[in-house]
Amino acid sequence: MKKRYTPPLAPTLLEAMRAIGYSFETALADIVDNSIAAAATRVDVMFSAASAAYVAISDNGTGMDAEQVFAAMRHGSRNPQQERHSDDLGRFGLGLKTASLSQCRRMTVVSLSQGQITGAAWDLDDCADWMLLELDSQDIDAVPHVVALQKQKSGTLVVWRNLDRALAGESNSENALMGLMDRARDHLALVFHRFLQGTSPALKITINGLPVRALDPFLMNAKGRQTLPPEMLQVEHDAVRVEAHILPHVSKLSTQEIALAGGEEGLRRNQGFYVYRNRRLITWGTWFRLAKQEEMTKLARVMVDIPNSLDHLWSLDVKKSAAHPPEKVRQGLSRIVERIADRSRRVYTFRGNRGWDTDLVPAWKRLELRDRNVRYEVNRQHDLFGALRKEVPEHAAPLLERFVQMIEESFPFDSVYADMASDRRTAPLDKADEVEDRLLEIAGHLLAVLASSPEARNAMLERLHLLEPFNKHPEMTTKIKEKLR
Known part of the structure; x- marks a missing residue:
């Protein structure tokens, strides 16, 4: 038996990987993941719909030296089976490239670390034999927003150009890009709401200078919100934390609070489990077939925190936009899901009352x-x-x-x-x-x-x-x- 070396054809595989299923907003969120992993406290998303339309994502994180930049630009740069830092939001070593190239034909990374700036690019029209483009100083100076990066102590800038898939089929690129950014703003506000609301320190995200406000699905500051004691589910050598919240009835919410909950339609659609991986929201609005979505349970929201050490059990996809709980976790969730749903129903049966208050004398x-x-x-x-x-x-x-x-x-x-x-x-x-x-x-x-x-x-x-x-x-x-x- 002989072995034959059969490397994939770069142009063919890269084009195929563009269809992995990223939407514009999930691709953008994947880049923000890298910024958070680099300890950034600020992420600025900038875009232009001019003749040379682009999207740029800049952060003030630790940055990368030349070796790290080229490693980060390698497809499959990390083994998903390797143990990672508990705060790491990555998994497959593909996100930076697959997310970017799912929207554009040319993605550029420029990073500043310890006074040294390094740039590299993937260009789908010039990638034969997996040839990465290493940028010289003149190339780097031509990258949008690189001047602002150079004024920082450290940080990384990712630029998408030739937005062929992001703007596919659109006759008015300006309106189309504005619409994509509107959806992206809502997506980032929800997916990273725990970072945006954090205090150690809080993450700040802007889009063309306008701050992204946290979209809190649990309405933590709303009066009448009910929280059940958290439970810990042991899985292998780690624990999954589960905390259930019951929103107040919509009649008790202000117009602003209803908007934060996704509108009245969002109340119905967004009931269920909210799965977080290192505080980053992965999937939401599902009961994982452990319960049915009902009108009377639409106020129930369950926060599920999983560590990245259990990624292999949760069937986490490359886009980090879907996850399915393992059997042991499903068993634990099923024991509490009916009790959670019952609490939500009681908000309708006894509006404004705590359904489990044993001192209350109901009518x-x-x-x-x-x-x-x-x-x-x-x-x-x-x-x-x-x-x-x-x-x-x-x-x-x-x-x-x-x-x-x-x-x-x-x-x-x-x-x-x-x-x-x-x-x-x-x-x-x-x-x-x-x-x-x-x-x-x-x-x-x-x-x-x-x-x-x-x-x-x-x-x-x-x-x-x-x-x-x-x-x-x-x-x-x-x-x-x-x-x-």
Whole structure:
């Protein structure tokens, strides 16, 4: 048996690799990954749609010397099986080249390190026998934005020119490139939101000088957002961290918060797991077939943090835009996914309430039956119901019970589900002053029943904020407590 050396034809393979599946925004994000791996705190994306259109990505990272530049420009420069630094965002040693050449025919890298500047380029029209173009000083001086790079202590500049695939089929390159950048801005804002919101130090990304604002899918600053305690899933010798968040109902969100969550349509589409690899978002808006996407679970978001040491188990693709959990992780996720989904449903069932607050006295009770169906009953342990029952003559008690049963059996579930799923806001029954008067009247009735026991009356006042409907109006309830003490 003989061995035959059969290297791939450079022009053919490079053209084929352009069809690996990068979109403009995922390609741009791949370049930003390299900047983050180089400890950059600032990444500037610049573009021009003039006759010689280009896209340039510049950072203030550690930069590369000549040897490192040429190694970085080699296809498959790193073995994905090799152990890497825990903060490394790379994997296959292909991202810089495949991402860039998926959008353009000529990609240039210029890097500054320890006062030395090095440049190299891949040109698909001049790449026979894998010949990399090494730039001389005159070539480097002609690269867009290189002057700004030279004024830094260190950093790297990547330039895409001859944007044949990025602008394919477009008659107006300026409008087309503007549209691509608009989508890229949203993509970068989401994928790197934890870096943009960070403090050690925070990453800053700009596009033609305008900052990219973090797009936080968990609405960390929104009032009424609920967070479950994090769980750790052991896989081999590492751990996967899982933390579930339940967004407030859309009726509780401001217009700005709804926009941050991706709009009302985005609320439906973006429920599910958000998988991060070293804080970089990889994939989102999926339950990995562990649950169905439902209207009533669309407020559930689950943050899953995986270390790069488990890449081989997550089927991570070259574009770092898709990942599938291994069986051991799926088993762990499936144990908590139903509980997470149930919390999301409760936000609709009890708007504004913490569905797992054991101290709350709700007006309705949710019962899970043996056949896995559910039933809602009026809470007969509610203090207001108890006060009413004491006022009703004994002979009329059965009639009161029949009336309550009628309410339970005729509850319009279908209509309520349709209204909640469509995000319609509940119209207030009364104006604010009328609501306060009504609550004051209800509180008066509750305390009147306990008039003979000062201790019981004071205890009722102390826990008034835990009763529905008082819990939905905390400020009014505080005022009512002061009036009735």
